Amino acid sequence: MRVVLVAGTTETAEVPGISAAGADPELMRHTPGADLDIVAHGELVLAPVVPVSPSGCPTPAVVTRAARELLGFDAVCVDAGIAGRTGAPALAVGDAPGADVRERAAVPGAEETYERARELGAALPDDRLVIGETIPGGTTTALGVLRALGEEPSVSSSLPENPLELKREVVAEGLDESGLAPGDAAGDPVRAVAAVGDPVLAAVAGLTAGAVESGTRVTLAGGTQLAAAAALVRHAGVDAPLTLATTSFVAADDSAEIAGLADSLDVELVVTDPEFEAVDHPAMDAYVAGEAKEGVGMGGALSLVEESSASMVELRERIVDVYDRLLAGRDHPALSGSTTEASNAAESGR
Amino acid sequence: MRVVLVAGTTETAEVPGISAAGADPELMRHTPGADLDIVAHGELVLAPVVPVSPSGCPTPAVVTRAARELLGFDAVCVDAGIAGRTGAPALAVGDAPGADVRERAAVPGAEETYERARELGAALPDDRLVIGETIPGGTTTALGVLRALGEEPSVSSSLPENPLELKREVVAEGLDESGLAPGDAAGDPVRAVAAVGDPVLAAVAGLTAGAVESGTRVTLAGGTQLAAAAALVRHAGVDAPLTLATTSFVAADDSAEIAGLADSLDVELVVTDPEFEAVDHPAMDAYVAGEAKEGVGMGGALSLVEESSASMVELRERIVDVYDRLLAGRDHPALSGSTTEASNAAESGR
Numbered sequence: 266m267r268v269v270l271v272a273g274t275t276e277t278a279e280v281p282g283i284s285a286a287g288a289d290p291e292l293m294r295h296t297p298g299a300d301l302d303i304v305a306h307g308e309l310v311l312a313p314v315v316p317v318s319p320s321g322c323p324t325p326a327v328v329t330r331a332a333r334e335l336l337g338f339d340a341v342c343v344d345a346g347i348a349g350r351t352g353a354p355a356l357a358v359g360d361a362p363g364a365d366v367r368e369r370a371a372v373p374g375a376e377e378t379y380e381r382a383r384e385l386g387a388a389l390p391d392d393r394l395v396i397g398e399t400i401p402g403g404t405t406t407a408l409g410v411l412r413a414l415g416e417e418p419s420v421s422s423s424l425p426e427n428p429l430e431l432k433r434e435v436v437a438e439g440l441d442e443s444g445l446a447p448g449d450a451a452g453d454p455v456r457a458v459a460a461v462g463d464p465v466l467a468a469v470a471g472l473t474a475g476a477v478e479s480g481t482r483v484t485l486a487g488g489t490q491l492a493a494a495a496a497l498v499r500h501a502g503v504d505a506p507l508t509l510a511t512t513s514f515v516a517a518d519d520s521a522e523i524a525g526l527a528d529s530l531d532v533e534l535v536v537t538d539p540e541f542e543a544v545d546h547p548a549m550d551a552y553v554a555g556e557a558k559e560g561v562g563m564g565g566a567l568s569l570v571e572e573s574s575a576s577m578v579e580l581r582e583r584i585v586d587v588y589d590r591l592l593a594g595r596d597h598p599a600l601s602g603s604t605t606e607a608s609n610a611a612e613s614g615r
Numbered sequence: 616m617r618v619v620l621v622a623g624t625t626e627t628a629e630v631p632g633i634s635a636a637g638a639d640p641e642l643m644r645h646t647p648g649a650d651l652d653i654v655a656h657g658e659l660v661l662a663p664v665v666p667v668s669p670s671g672c673p674t675p676a677v678v679t680r681a682a683r684e685l686l687g688f689d690a691v692c693v694d695a696g697i698a699g700r701t702g703a704p705a706l707a708v709g710d711a712p713g714a715d716v717r718e719r720a721a722v723p724g725a726e727e728t729y730e731r732a733r734e735l736g737a738a739l740p741d742d743r744l745v746i747g748e749t750i751p752g753g754t755t756t757a758l759g760v761l762r763a764l765g766e767e768p769s770v771s772s773s774l775p776e777n778p779l780e781l782k783r784e785v786v787a788e789g790l791d792e793s794g795l796a797p798g799d800a801a802g803d804p805v806r807a808v809a810a811v812g813d814p815v816l817a818a819v820a821g822l823t824a825g826a827v828e829s830g831t832r833v834t835l836a837g838g839t840q841l842a843a844a845a846a847l848v849r850h851a852g853v854d855a856p857l858t859l860a861t862t863s864f865v866a867a868d869d870s871a872e873i874a875g876l877a878d879s880l881d882v883e884l885v886v887t888d889p890e891f892e893a894v895d896h897p898a899m900d901a902y903v904a905g906e907a908k909e910g911v912g913m914g915g916a917l918s919l920v921e922e923s924s925a926s927m928v929e930l931r932e933r934i935v936d937v938y939d940r941l942l943a944g945r946d947h948p949a950l951s952g953s954t955t956e957a958s959n960a961a962e963s964g965r
Contacts, residue, residue, distance in 0.1 A: 310738045341704050352738055354691050354704035388660045388702055 266393040268329070268338055268486070268569075269472060270304055270562055271382075271400075272297035272355070273345035275363035275371070275463035278402030280435055282428055285318040286401035286560065292316070293401045298351035300326040300399040300561045301342045304333060308590060310352020315591050322551030323588060325563040328539070329397070331583035332566035335575050343385070345378055345400075345468035358382045358471070363463040366409050366439035372467055375459035379471040386475025394476050395510070395569065396494075397486040397562020400465040407493035409436040409461030415448025416496045416529065427520045436461060454497035462497075466490070470497035477505040484508045485532075486565020488515035488558060492526045499530050506533065511564035513538035514552050537567035540577050548588035549581065616743040618679070618688055618836070618919075619822060620654055620912055621732075621750075622647035622705070623695035624712035625721070625813035628752030630785055632778055635668040636751035636910065642666070643751045648701035650676040650749040650911045651692045654683060658940060660702020665941050672901030673938060675913040678889070679747070681933035682916035685925050693735070695728055695750075695818035708732045708821070713813040716759050716789035722817055725809035729821040736825025744826050745860070745919065746844075747836040747912020750815040757843035759786040759811030765798025766846045766879065777870045786811060804847035812847075816840070820847035827855040834858045835882075836915020838865035838908060842876045849880050856883065861914035863888035864902050887917035890927050898938035899931065 278284045278293055287293025292314055299312035303326040309315065316324040333340055342351070346359040359378040364371050372378070386394070400406075440447065443460035450457035458467045473483050473494060485491035488511045495507055509532045515523050516536040527534040541549035551557040570580050628634045628643055637643030642664055649662035653676040659665065666674040683690055692701070696709040709728040714721050722728070736744070750756075790797065793810035800807035808817045823833050823844060835841035838861045845857055859882045865873050866886040877884040891899035901907040920930050 306740050308740055310740065311735070343704075352706065352735065354693075354706045356702065356704045357707075385661070385702065390656050390658055390660065 266338060266395065267389070267391040268340040268562055268565065269343055269394050269396045270301060270340060271343045271345055271396065271398050271465050271468045271472070272301050272347050273359065273363065273400045273463060273465040273468065274348040275400060275402045275406055276365040277363070277405050277435065277463065279365070283405055283431060283435065284401045287316050288319055295349035296324065296401050297347045297399045298349040300324055301351045301353035301355065303327065303591065304330050304340050304561065305342060305353035307334065307587060311350040312352070318551065318557065320551070320556060321547070322557045323548055323591070325557065325560040326399070327548055327587050327591065328563045328584055329561050329566040331580055331587045332570050334587070335580055335583050336569055336573055338569065343382070343468055343472065345464040356385060358385060358468050359464045363406070366406055366435060366461045367442055369442050370459055371406065371439065371461050372459050372464055374464070375462065375467045376455045378464055378467040379455050379458070382468040382471030383475035386472035386481070387479040389476065389481070391481060393482040393484070394472070395484045395486050395562065395565040396469055396472055397565055398465045398469060398490055399561045400463055403463060403465060403490045405432045405435055406461065406463035406466060407490040408432050409439050410457045410466055410493045411496055412436055412447045413440060413445055413450040413457035413461050414496050414500050415451045429520055452500050454500045457497065466494055466497060469494040470501065473498045473507070474501050474503050477503060477507070484510050484565055484568070486510050486562040487560065488523060488564065489521050489526070492523060492530065492532070495530050495532045508533045508535055510535040510537065510568040512559045512567060514555070514558035515564065518558060535568050537564060537571050539567050539580060541581070544581055546585055548584050616688060616745065617739070617741045618690040618912055618915065619693055619744050619746045620651060620690060621693045621695055621746065621748050621815050621818045621822070622651055622697045623709065623750045623813060623815040623818065624698040625750060625752045625756055626712065626715040627755050627785065627813065630715070633755055633781060633785065634751045637666050638669055645699035646674065646751050647697045647749045648699035650674055651701045651703035651705065653677065653941065654680050654690050654911065655692060655703035657684065657937060661700040662702070668901065668907065670901070670906060671897070672907045673898055673942070675907065675910040676749070677898055677937050677941065678913045678934055679911050679916040681930055681937045682920050684937070685930055685933050686919055686923055688919065693732070693818055693822065695814040706735060708735060708818050709814045713756070716756055716811045717785060717792055719792050720809055721756065721789065721811050722809050722814050724814070725812065725817045726805045728814055728817040729805050729808070732818040732821030733825035736822035736831070737829040739826065739831070741831060743832040743834070744822070745834045745836050745912065745915040746819055746822055747915055748815050748819060748840055749911045750813055753813060753815060753840045755782045755785055756811065756813035756816060757840040758782050759789050760807045760816055760843045761846055762786055762797045763790060763795055763800040763807035763811050764846050764850050765801045779870055802850050804850045808847065816844055816847060819844040820851065823848045823857070824851050824853050827853055827857070834860050834915050834918070836860050836912040837910065838873060838914065839871055839876070842873060842880065842882070845880050845882045858883045858885055860885040860887065860918040862886070862909045862917060864905070864908035865914065868908060885918050887914060887921050889917050889930060891931070894931055896935055898934050
């Protein structure tokens with residue numbers, strides 16, 4: 266089993282108010298590289314800043330890293346076209362960030378990225394892949410792809426009040442600019458991604474198609490973005506069993522309607538609740554408040570904890586460790602009362 | 616502790632008779648990517664062929680992979696400009712293969728590669744790095760760099776009869792073409808690499824300089840190529856302690872005079888003997904015969920086994936496992952008498 270994190274960028278994230286995967290649009294471009302650093306190394310290596318939402322909630326990479334430290338699973342990073350820097354080794358399947366979906370072509374290299382990822386998915390030696398994503402703005406492109414394919418159009422958000430109306434407007438403009446009506450790209454996943462998707466969707470869909478075709482079991486680890494990838498795989502004619510592992514926070518989000526979407530795509534849905542309400546900690550409070558929900562493979566990481574002999578209590582303790590280590594000594598309003606412990610962790614080089 | 620494998624290519628390898636890191640020059644371009652696949656995954660993923668010498672000796676990546684499976688250490692791949700494909704995630708510090716050293720500029724991007732690697736070496740969170748290389752033709756470029764720096768000019772070879780005269784001629788021509796006399800690049804490592812080195816030397820030297828400057832202990836894992844990297848680091852003005860961990864096969868090679876070279880560079884030499892003469896197996900016989908000696912971090916991997924509680928008996932058993940898995944079912948003259956075991960290993964997906 267191996268966790269695969271697919272990282273990329275879309276200029277769609279720069280639409281004001283559309284994403285919270287970073288404190289502001291300038292910092293958001295560093296989010297994918299930082300997420301890879303955190304999952305691969307447990308700290309920043311070449312990325313400049315720990316991603317936090319505008320209100321200070323740290324990236325779900327903290328949860329995935331905590332699960333990785335607890336369970337010891339391998340993680341491999343796939344670069345579908347990131348803009349910022351990372352110290353995480355990666356397999357490249359794409360060279361360029363995606364354009365704003367309102368451009369005529371959102372992902373000019375969609376076909377090449379899909380094919381390179383598909384070949385990689387078929388070649389990786391693992392019996393099971395758990396595939397997650399990190400791409401700010403990705404729920405809007407997911408909405409775009411679902412609409413282009415003619416599938417259920419609800420999507421989740423990293424923002425407390427889902428700016429669904431804004432996403433719908435952006436997607437409608439993108440489809441229009443690409444000369445597509447909803448459903449026009451049914452059966453043609455590469456066309457859907459090229460017109461209104463993002464490079465990560467091309468890569469996740471390709472990896473998944475290649476993996477299942479070679480007999481590898483795939484768990485898509487995430488919310489609506491991974492559901493959109495599942496839709497792309499289905500529209501590529503792949504009818505092998507697929508699992509979507511997401512968080513209880515996505516499942517509880519009415520606007521996402523993830524269960525209905527999974528059902529319509531014949532995808533098994535696994536929902537895991539990390540019971541964050543049991544503690545009061547800045548790494549977890551935002552999820553309980555409905556502000557943060559999913560990302561960076563978090564839903565899959567939680568399901569791996571659930572499958573293991575480890576407990577959610579241990580996971581939450583490890584989340585606190587990772588959080589303290591990442592934010593130790595940084596000027597961050599959410600950090601309080603744990604300076605000594607955090608300094609020790611940093612000095613131990615972990 | 617982390618093992619770092621730096622992979623790259625130099626067109627110097629295409630000089631007829633200069634390298635045995637591949638069955639022929641066309642196959643040799645796939646050697647670095649295949650070595651990374653083998654160390655990262657224990658099998659080929661995207662590389663097309665297992666590297667063997669013209670006489671059928673498999674790549675020392677087999678030994679490093681075996682040590683990794685035995686000890687469980689992390690390995691990270693650094694791409695300094697490989698030509699072939701690999702399924703191993705990598706950190707890129709260079710974009711282009713090196714030219715033939717007889718060209719005016721052997722590594723036009725030497726400075727950028729050195730600086731990117733140096734930044735990476737300083738940023739990696741490990742307390743110790745064990746750095747190896749895979750680049751066919753690399754002993755000739757090592758000779759070039761040592762001569763440009765004015766250091767001891769003997770070098771080892773992956774060929775049974777070291778074509779030292781040929782290497783000296785090629786290097787002399789390279790220095791001449793670059794307008795350098797021996798010693799002219801003393802104190803200027805980037806100039807030495809740019810004129811007559813290869814991208815891997817730039818990357819290993821940069822990684823090492825950055826790592827030791829940030830307090831990370833560095834073991835250079837290899838023979839004369841890694842000694843040349845040590846020379847570059849010394850000529851960059853870095854006088855921190857350095858260790859060179861090589862095999863008993865390099866140490867026994869008179870033409871390499873590795874002990875004298877290490878001594879003149881104030882580098883601690885660690886020599887490890889895997890006692891391959893204790894067994895009769897095609898993965899190990901060529902070393903005993905003096906045909907194969909080192910590469911892909913083998914000397915460092917052996918020293919890690921020596922430092923651990925594992926035994927060389929266990930390592931040799933694991934080498935047979937890895938060899939059988941890699942060459943199972945392939946039409947390879949060296950494979951005999953282990954078909955069933957090898958098939959089982961392949962089927963188990965390991």
